[in-house]
Amino acid sequence: MGALRGRWAEEVxxxxxLxxxxxxxxxxxxxxxxxxxxxxxxxGVYVVVEVKQRATPAFGTPLEALTPKKVRRLLKSALFLLGRDDLPVRLEAVLVHGSPKAFRLEHRVLEV
Structure with a gap:
């Protein structure tokens, strides 16, 4: 994801x-x-959110970019940031389809 488009998607x-x-x-x-x-x-649950954006499906959908390996790395990152493995944690993704002029959001809970 390009830097500007990536920041835009994360802000959206x-x-x-929020x-x-x-x-x-x-x-x-x-x-x-x-x-x-x-x-x-x-x-009361810590939520680690991955944001994936694709302007077009030419290189796959945002969901296809969330491989099982990526999801496992997100969980490891969450546990590292929180410093404990006994806290309630959930992994989620916000998938942004399109560009700033026309887009739709898809919100998913990720299975580990």
Whole structure:
């Protein structure tokens, strides 16, 4: 994802989640396992959010970019950031289809 489009997609996703009662704890947090786009909290559960954006399906959909390996790395990153493995954690994705002129969002809970 291009840097400008990536920032735009993350901002759209963040606003979407904030409007639904999520609380932002951090953005673009780097770990030895990769980067966490958004670290949030909702109803006492820590939520690690991956944002994927595709302007067109020419190179696959945003969901197709979330491989099982990527999901496992997100979980490892979450546990690293939280410093404990006994906290309630959920992995989610906000998938952005389109570009700033015309887009739709898809919000999913990821299975580990």
């Amino acid at each position: 996703a963040c606003r979407y989640l 409007e639904r009662g999520y609380r932002l704890l951090g953005r673009n947090r780097r770990t030895p396992f990769g980067e966490v786009d958004l670290l949030m909290e909702k109803d």
